[in-house]
Amino acid sequence: MFKILEKRELAPSIKLFVIEAPLVAKKAKPGQFVILRIKEGGERIPLTIADYDAQNGTVTIVFQEVGKTTRELGTLEAGDYIEDFVGPLGVPVEFPNHKKVLGIGGGLGIAPLYPKLKMLHQQGVEVVSIIGARTAEMLILEEEIKTVSNRMYVCTDDGSKGRHGFVTVVLKELLEQGEKFDEIIIIGPPILMKIGSEITKPYGIPTMVSLNPIMVDGTGMCGGCRVTVDGEIKFACVDGPAFDGHKVDFDELIKRLATYKEEEKISLEIFNKAHGCKLINKIEGADKDAVK
Amino acid sequence: MPLNRSKKKTPMPTQNPEVRRRNFSEVALGYSEEEAVSEAKRCLQCKKPGCVEGCPVQVQIPQFIKRIAERDFEGAIKIIKETNSLPAICGRVCPQEAQCEKNCVLGKVGEPVAIGRLERFAADWERTRGSHPPVIPKKLGKKVAIIGSGPAGLTCAGDLAKLGYDVTIFEALHKPGGVLVYGIPEFRLPKIIVEQEVKFIQQLGVEIKTNMVMGKVLTIDDLFEMGYEAVFISTGAGLPKFMGIPGENYLGVYSANEFLTRINLMKAYSFPNTDTPIKVGKKVAVIGGGNVAMDAARSALRMGADEVHIVYRRSEEEMPARKEEFENAKEESIIFDFLTNPVRIIGNENGWVKGIECIRMELGEPDASGRRRPVPITGSEFIMDVDTVIIAIGTGPNPLLTKTTEGLELTKHGYIAVDEEGRTSREGVWAGGDIVTGSATVILAMGAGKKAARSIHEYLQNKKWQQ
Ligand SMILES: Cc1cc2nc3c(=O)[nH]c(=O)nc-3n(C[C@H](O)[C@H](O)[C@H](O)COP(=O)(O)OP(=O)(O)OC[C@H]3O[C@@H](n4cnc5c(N)ncnc54)[C@H](O)[C@@H]3O)c2cc1C
Ligand SMILES: Cc1cc2nc3c(=O)[nH]c(=O)nc-3n(C[C@H](O)[C@H](O)[C@H](O)COP(=O)(O)OP(=O)(O)OC[C@H]3O[C@@H](n4cnc5c(N)ncnc54)[C@H](O)[C@@H]3O)c2cc1C
Ligand code: SF4
Ligand code: SF4
Ligand code: FES
Numbered sequence: 001m002f003k004i005l006e007k008r009e010l011a012p013s014i015k016l017f018v019i020e021a022p023l024v025a026k027k028a029k030p031g032q033f034v035i036l037r038i039k040e041g042g043e044r045i046p047l048t049i050a051d052y053d054a055q056n057g058t059v060t061i062v063f064q065e066v067g068k069t070t071r072e073l074g075t076l077e078a079g080d081y082i083e084d085f086v087g088p089l090g091v092p093v094e095f096p097n098h099k100k101v102l103g104i105g106g107g108l109g110i111a112p113l114y115p116k117l118k119m120l121h122q123q124g125v126e127v128v129s130i131i132g133a134r135t136a137e138m139l140i141l142e143e144e145i146k147t148v149s150n151r152m153y154v155c156t157d158d159g160s161k162g163r164h165g166f167v168t169v170v171l172k173e174l175l176e177q178g179e180k181f182d183e184i185i186i187i188g189p190p191i192l193m194k195i196g197s198e199i200t201k202p203y204g205i206p207t208m209v210s211l212n213p214i215m216v217d218g219t220g221m222c223g224g225c226r227v228t229v230d231g232e233i234k235f236a237c238v239d240g241p242a243f244d245g246h247k248v249d250f251d252e253l254i255k256r257l258a259t260y261k262e263e264e265k266i267s268l269e270i271f272n273k274a275h276g277c278k279l280i281n282k283i284e285g286a287d288k289d290a291v292k
Numbered sequence: 293m294p295l296n297r298s299k300k301k302t303p304m305p306t307q308n309p310e311v312r313r314r315n316f317s318e319v320a321l322g323y324s325e326e327e328a329v330s331e332a333k334r335c336l337q338c339k340k341p342g343c344v345e346g347c348p349v350q351v352q353i354p355q356f357i358k359r360i361a362e363r364d365f366e367g368a369i370k371i372i373k374e375t376n377s378l379p380a381i382c383g384r385v386c387p388q389e390a391q392c393e394k395n396c397v398l399g400k401v402g403e404p405v406a407i408g409r410l411e412r413f414a415a416d417w418e419r420t421r422g423s424h425p426p427v428i429p430k431k432l433g434k435k436v437a438i439i440g441s442g443p444a445g446l447t448c449a450g451d452l453a454k455l456g457y458d459v460t461i462f463e464a465l466h467k468p469g470g471v472l473v474y475g476i477p478e479f480r481l482p483k484i485i486v487e488q489e490v491k492f493i494q495q496l497g498v499e500i501k502t503n504m505v506m507g508k509v510l511t512i513d514d515l516f517e518m519g520y521e522a523v524f525i526s527t528g529a530g531l532p533k534f535m536g537i538p539g540e541n542y543l544g545v546y547s548a549n550e551f552l553t554r555i556n557l558m559k560a561y562s563f564p565n566t567d568t569p570i571k572v573g574k575k576v577a578v579i580g581g582g583n584v585a586m587d588a589a590r591s592a593l594r595m596g597a598d599e600v601h602i603v604y605r606r607s608e609e610e611m612p613a614r615k616e617e618f619e620n621a622k623e624e625s626i627i628f629d630f631l632t633n634p635v636r637i638i639g640n641e642n643g644w645v646k647g648i649e650c651i652r653m654e655l656g657e658p659d660a661s662g663r664r665r666p667v668p669i670t671g672s673e674f675i676m677d678v679d680t681v682i683i684a685i686g687t688g689p690n691p692l693l694t695k696t697t698e699g700l701e702l703t704k705h706g707y708i709a710v711d712e713e714g715r716t717s718r719e720g721v722w723a724g725g726d727i728v729t730g731s732a733t734v735i736l737a738m739g740a741g742k743k744a745a746r747s748i749h750e751y752l753q754n755k756k757w758q759q
Pocket of ligand 4: 334335336337338341342343344353354395396397398405407
């Protein structure tokens with residue numbers, strides 16, 4: 001059993017938990033994730049390690065309520081327990097010789113972006129960041145990203161904060177102005193990572209994306225998380241989740257993510273019936289946000 | 293005592309195939325006392341019993357069968373448990389026709405004694421009466437770590453705990469049991485049996501830590517630092533293989549591991565009462581011919597598929613699956629397409645599977661394994677319309693742990709290299725089960741666990757590591 005020490009609402013339907021998990025905290029590195037299961041009968045879902053504190057033995061996760069399990073997770077409070085919490089999983093990311101990096105986070109992707117930029121910042125690398133969300137109130141971790149960036153751009157789709165438009169607009173501008181980066185990290189909905197990688201490709205700048213296929217065990221045992229990278233099958237849970245964005249078959253990933261669409265809907269409807277429907281509209285909004 | 297001279301095994305009562313093909317309850321119902329006694333009386337009590345030689349852990353077969361014939365069921369189970377700590381499981385899943393029953397003299401003129409069924413009977417007899425809580429041995433104050441809680445790990449843990457060691461099992465998943473819980477389905481091995489065995493081992497004082505992906509959360513070096521004096525690696529061979537043909541990532545294509553894990557471990561058959569979904573279409577093709585393929589096919593049927601095919605590139609004789617399960621599968625109307633090999637999976641515009649292109653095969657010269665090699669018949673390609681494909685062509689070693697352990701010698705295929713006692717190239721580290729042999733059997737994994745326990749005990753008594 002793993003205790004929730006702290007709960008914060010970062011935006012409507014986006015929540016942050018600090019979990020007591022000393023062994024995971026001790027080994028965690030940027031780029032890694034955990035798999036949790038709320039209770040017996042629950043689904044195993046992967047969530048990125050958004051921050052960790054080895055000294056205090058805590059791991060921070062940030063999640064968006066998009067379906068049954070994330071919604072149920074959102075009903076838990078500080079002091080409650082989660083049945084299973086496994087990690088750290090996946091390959092840590094490393095940037096040994098980088099001098100200047102651009103980090104792009106779209107929507108919830110800002111959370112997994114943060115630990116990477118934090119590490120780069122601590123290594124003394126020059127960090128430029130672009131973060132964006134659908135609307136101002138959905139923008140998360142702005143302060144945190146700011147403190148680890150030398151320069152930060154904020155965008156919203158509806159113009160309610162910062163630049164009006166997608167993060168890719170700023171990306172394009174920077175590249176067109178001839179700014180150089182040793183690497184560009186793009187994390188967000190698959191379609192953003194796809195378009196972003198297409199933009200950076202002609203400039204020949206290494207581009208890292210973090211993939212989010214459906215997972216079960218997270219140990220390389222089921223193969224459900226397979227993605228095609230450079231024409232080869234890779235298991236995102238053990239070979240990734242970070243990959244070279246110029247080589248990922250994003251269309252396949254996007255299709256595979258829809259495998260259980262009907263079942264997810266049934267699951268959520270039952271949950272909503274049992275828990276009152278007041279949040280439904282918000283969730284539908286969030287869902288749209290996640291697929292965009 | 294009068295012998296039962298029947299040439300045939302006493303039949304095993306089973307659920308009606310028409311009914312069972314749609315439920316997950318156990319297929320074989322087990323012998324009654326009368327049936328067991330009657331079957332036991334077929335045994336000739338050979339002076340040089342071939343059956344015992346065929347059993348990888350040398351269960352004292354004629355002795356236990358004699359007790360059953362005499363209705364001393366308690367005596368029977370005691371004898372079995374001297375060499376086999378998981379008889380309720382082995383009686384159900386051992387490939388008896390290739391082991392103990394293969395060498396039974398009665399097999400020469402008729403059917404062999406139903407050794408597995410009798411073993412299961414004795415174990416179930418004890419189980420339903422509630423076995424005695426074990427005597428907790430005096431503690432030696434020495435810690436041993438076991439990685440992986442499949443049959444190899446559980447057996448090694450149990451044996452060491454009985455000797456007085458403080459044993460901790462580290463398991464990656466949220467539930468202990470290995471393939472016994474995530475792979476082999478409920479209708480063949482009820483999970484309650486595995487749970488009881490696990491509980492028994494815990495009663496012996498073994499601590500089981502789940503959610504521990506070793507190599508990630510802790511390394512083997514960490515374990516030594518934490519005061520463990522020996523480590524047994526029994527992580528199985530859980531890495532699913534794909535065929536490398538086009539279309540394997542279409543929606544509706546599963547590895548058998550994923551398919552079975554969703555159903556067994558995550559209980560997708562209870563969805564939406566449980567949260568993990570699975571998609572099983574109307575027409576399913578399972579690729580492969582082993583136990584795993586059989587289990588996947590029969591599970592698909594129970595999940596509601598109308599038609600399930602097993603597509604196997606060799607012929608019936610080469611099929612490695614347990615004979616009994618092959619018979620059961622046929623009774624449940626699984627369709628077998630032998631000498632057929634998929635060459636390509638075909639999808640629709642949304643990325644869902646809609647068929648597989650197969651080619652017919654014929655048997656050529658024997659290959660390295662001694663089985664006749666299947667060769668494609670040119671021009672025999674055809675398309676099979678299916679909406680779900682399950683790939684059950686085997687598994688390999690998962691490199692997650694071995695990659696993070698320095699000085700651990702591997703074979704060229706990535707399995708852990710060990711000597712005849714199960715010792716690896718690193719002092720204080722043993723390995724056994726599928727991670728050493730590749731996919732094998734429950735009883736062989738148990739045997740490896742036993743052997744390692746003996747060797748660990750020896751080492752910890754005098755701390756000498758010589759190879
Ligand atoms: C490596 C990795 C890191 C992730 N990090 C985060 C994170 O930090 N914060 C966050 O909010 N989300 C993260 N996700 C996505 C998160 O796992 C899904 O949102 C979650 O599983 C949805 O579950 P649900 O029951 O609430 O929704 P559902 O209604 O079941 O699904 C909604 C959508 O989520 C995806 N999904 C469903 N089940 C799974 C599953 N078992 N594994 C992965 N994706 C699934 C599908 O695309 C689906 O359409 C990550 C995914 C991966 C693979
Ligand atoms: C579907 C199926 C049906 C089968 N049917 C039969 C049958 O009828 N008869 C028969 O005799 N055999 C059968 N087998 C084979 C048999 O189950 C295996 O040979 C046996 O389970 C191997 O035992 P093991 O202890 O070596 O490994 P496993 O049972 O594979 O257990 C390994 C355990 O280690 C854990 N693990 C892996 N990596 C790590 C890590 N890094 N850290 C912590 N834990 C880890 C795994 O999660 C797992 O729980 C079948 C196999 C399958 C898949
Ligand atoms: S353990 Fe397996 S092989 Fe040995 S006697 Fe029992 S059923 Fe036969
Ligand atoms: S070989 Fe057959 S008949 Fe002889 S002891 Fe063994 S089981 Fe009995
Ligand atoms: S989640 Fe099962 S192999 Fe990656």
